[in-house]
Amino acid sequence: MALIDDTIATKPEIVHQKSDKRIFGADVLAPEIDAFRKDRFIEDVGDYAVGKTQRCVFSMANRLELVGGKARRSGGDWHRDRMAPQYKAMVYLSDVGSGNGPFSFFPGSNRVWPYGKYCQETNFDFFANRWKIEEFEPFREAAAVHQLIVTAPKGSLVLFESSNIHSGLPIASGRRHAITNYYYSEDEIDVKKMTRKFAPLARAFEFPDFTPRAAKPL
Numbered sequence: 376m377a378l379i380d381d382t383i384a385t386k387p388e389i390v391h392q393k394s395d396k397r398i399f400g401a402d403v404l405a406p407e408i409d410a411f412r413k414d415r416f417i418e419d420v421g422d423y424a425v426g427k428t429q430r431c432v433f434s435m436a437n438r439l440e441l442v443g444g445k446a447r448r449s450g451g452d453w454h455r456d457r458m459a460p461q462y463k464a465m466v467y468l469s470d471v472g473s474g475n476g477p478f479s480f481f482p483g484s485n486r487v488w489p490y491g492k493y494c495q496e497t498n499f500d501f502f503a504n505r506w507k508i509e510e511f512e513p514f515r516e517a518a519a520v521h522q523l524i525v526t527a528p529k530g531s532l533v534l535f536e537s538s539n540i541h542s543g544l545p546i547a548s549g550r551r552h553a554i555t556n557y558y559y560s561e562d563e564i565d566v567k568k569m570t571r572k573f574a575p576l577a578r579a580f581e582f583p584d585f586t587p588r589a590a591k592p593l
């Protein structure tokens with residue numbers, strides 16, 4: 376946490392400042408973050424979730440807080456990152472309660488069932504990628520029994536597939552620090568394009584090593 380705060384304070388040129396403060400390529404800041412980026416167990420879960428070998432191209436560290444007295448959300452309003460599967464691993468570095476911007480998620484919302492009936496009831500455009508709050512709220516209320524709100528102590532790991540509908544809830548008080556790993560399949564990595572998309576970066580992006588790993592000894 377102190378490392379993220381120090382970096383935000385001393386290296387503004389690598390910090391995205393728009394809503395929450397974000398550092399892309401934060402794995403360069405500490406060996407512990409780099410070890411998290413390369414963690415084999417988390418990769419293995421991703422391989423299983425997506426059905427293809429996954430590697431993390433970079434870690435993103437962020438700090439969420441009120442900005443000018445306004446509630447901010449990590450990642451913006453309710454959305455899908457994209458329609459294709461996108462695996463992410465987020466570790467909370469702060470204790471996250473209902474007030475400081477917990478991650479929230481609708482499990483299985485990359486499929487219509489069981490959400491179809493709520494879409495009909497509320498005239499909700501389920502196949503969009505991002506919604507305004509007023510478009511989303513009637514659906515959220517109707518589908519509320521399915522909504523997960525991930526409150527958890529610091530150190531907790533949240534693994535998710537972000538073609539499902541999700542959002543960081545607005546922060547009412549305090550701060551929320553987290554690090555999120557972004558995973559990709561080999562055939563979808565374009566380092567140049569990703570560099571442009573996520574700039575400014577804390578380090579240059581590189582193509583990850585996709586050579587199959589030796590099986591773990593029993």
Ligand SMILES: O=C(O)CCC(=O)C(=O)O
Nearest residue numbers: 449450477478537542543
């Ligand atoms: O940080 C969060 O709570 C969610 C951010 C998000 O939308 C994402 O990582 O895809």
Ligand SMILES: [Fe+2]
Nearest residue numbers: 450455456537
């Ligand atoms: Fe997202």
